[in-house]
Amino acid sequence: MSFLGLETFETIVTHTPLVSIDLLVRNIDGLVLLGRRINPPAKNYWFVPGGRIYKGETLEGAFSRISTEELGQQLKMSDADYQGLYEHFYEDSVFGKHISTHYIVNAFELTLEEENYLPLVQHQCYQWFSQCELLSETKVHHYSKAYFDSKLIFKDKI
Numbered sequence: 001m002s003f004l005g006l007e008t009f010e011t012i013v014t015h016t017p018l019v020s021i022d023l024l025v026r027n028i029d030g031l032v033l034l035g036r037r038i039n040p041p042a043k044n045y046w047f048v049p050g051g052r053i054y055k056g057e058t059l060e061g062a063f064s065r066i067s068t069e070e071l072g073q074q075l076k077m078s079d080a081d082y083q084g085l086y087e088h089f090y091e092d093s094v095f096g097k098h099i100s101t102h103y104i105v106n107a108f109e110l111t112l113e114e115e116n117y118l119p120l121v122q123h124q125c126y127q128w129f130s131q132c133e134l135l136s137e138t139k140v141h142h143y144s145k146a147y148f149d150s151k152l153i154f155k156d157k158i
Helices: 006-015 059-071 132-135 140-146
Strands: 017-025 033-038 051-053 081-090 101-112 124-127
Touching: 017 059, 017 132, 017 140, 033 132, 059 101, 081 140, 124 132
Parallel strands: 017 101
Antiparallel strands: 017 033, 017 051, 033 124, 081 101
């Protein structure tokens, strides 16, 4: 698989939804891992780790790649619990405010027994939150909150 050129990717973001995986990561104490996003959409918000699925990439392959890129360790999809399919709509994109972004998200929950180095490619930093803390923190994006709040969970779930 190869990366798309920016012009091609901009056309795709403009005209189609992106399919992705979000990783709902807990540690052995039950705290939830969130990263402070560097890029739009959701720039400067705390968000669960995740990433796009590439064309020709299996779901298991994407899970393994995304866990490596986002968490610094290659994990197996079979070690996670599937939480469902969600839709995320953003008014902006990595290309600016003039192009919106639409994601179809496969959410998986997993527990990390040990914390490795967390890559800082898409996030400026990471932090562990209790479920109560993340639901009350204003800089946690509402799509991330929806994964953990039973009152919000079905709003964006397909």
